[in-house]
Amino acid sequence: MADSYKNIGYNKESPKEAAVYYYLIGDKNLQEVAKELGISKRTLQNYIKAVEGTNKELYDAVRAKQEETQKVGRIKGGKNGKRGLSYSPEDAQTIVDFMKTHQATYDFASAATGIPRSTIYEMVHGPYVSIEDQEELDRIAAANRRHIITENEKGNRKPQWDDTGKIYENPPRRR
Numbered sequence: 001m002a003d004s005y006k007n008i009g010y011n012k013e014s015p016k017e018a019a020v021y022y023y024l025i026g027d028k029n030l031q032e033v034a035k036e037l038g039i040s041k042r043t044l045q046n047y048i049k050a051v052e053g054t055n056k057e058l059y060d061a062v063r064a065k066q067e068e069t070q071k072v073g074r075i076k077g078g079k080n081g082k083r084g085l086s087y088s089p090e091d092a093q094t095i096v097d098f099m100k101t102h103q104a105t106y107d108f109a110s111a112a113t114g115i116p117r118s119t120i121y122e123m124v125h126g127p128y129v130s131i132e133d134q135e136e137l138d139r140i141a142a143a144n145r146r147h148i149i150t151e152n153e154k155g156n157r158k159p160q161w162d163d164t165g166k167i168y169e170n171p172p173r174r175r
Contacts, residue, residue: 016047017055023048024062029069086119092128095120096137105141 023033023044034044052059099109106124110117123129124137 014054016050017058019044019047020051020058020062024058024065087123087126089128092123092126095123096129096133099124099137099140100133103140103144105144108144 019037022037023030026033030044031041034041048059048062095109095113098104098113102108104112106117106120109120125134
């Protein structure tokens with residue numbers, strides 16, 4: 001890719017054009033090039049904008065390189081793509097089965113498994129769980145929330161369960 005840009009001309013007397021050309025022919029990103037040159041990434045971006053008015057051919061080549069890089073990033077994932085799932089279909093089904101068996105809320109499942117509540121919610125509402133299971137678990141969680149919320153000494157609302165993992169139907173009120 002870099003070889004195709006070697007024929008593009010630039011003014012060697014202009015530090016801006018030289019910096020932009022150096023970015024263009026290299027295989028480094030904006031931040032890496034800027035660091036090597038001892039300038040900020042934003043300054044290099046400003047140089048690219050300034051070159052638009054003085055050397056249209058160089059500017060067009062840089063824009064083409066940036067668009068190509070974005071396309072590759074979207075295909076590969078990573079920084080430019082979407083974050084991948086951190087769990088497998090089996091993990092999601094295990095959580096669903098656990099929550100159904102124990103009639104568990106997301107908070108209870110989190111405390112019992114050590115998996116963050118947000119991850120459990122993501123698992124249950126992700127691509128590996130059927131809509132019916134999602135709706136059933138949401139109903140279980142809502143019903144449990146209505147029945148197990150009590151006030152502790154500070155007046156905060158908090159779910160209650162015993163050491164065996166059984167959620168209290170009518171938890172004792174603290175005084």
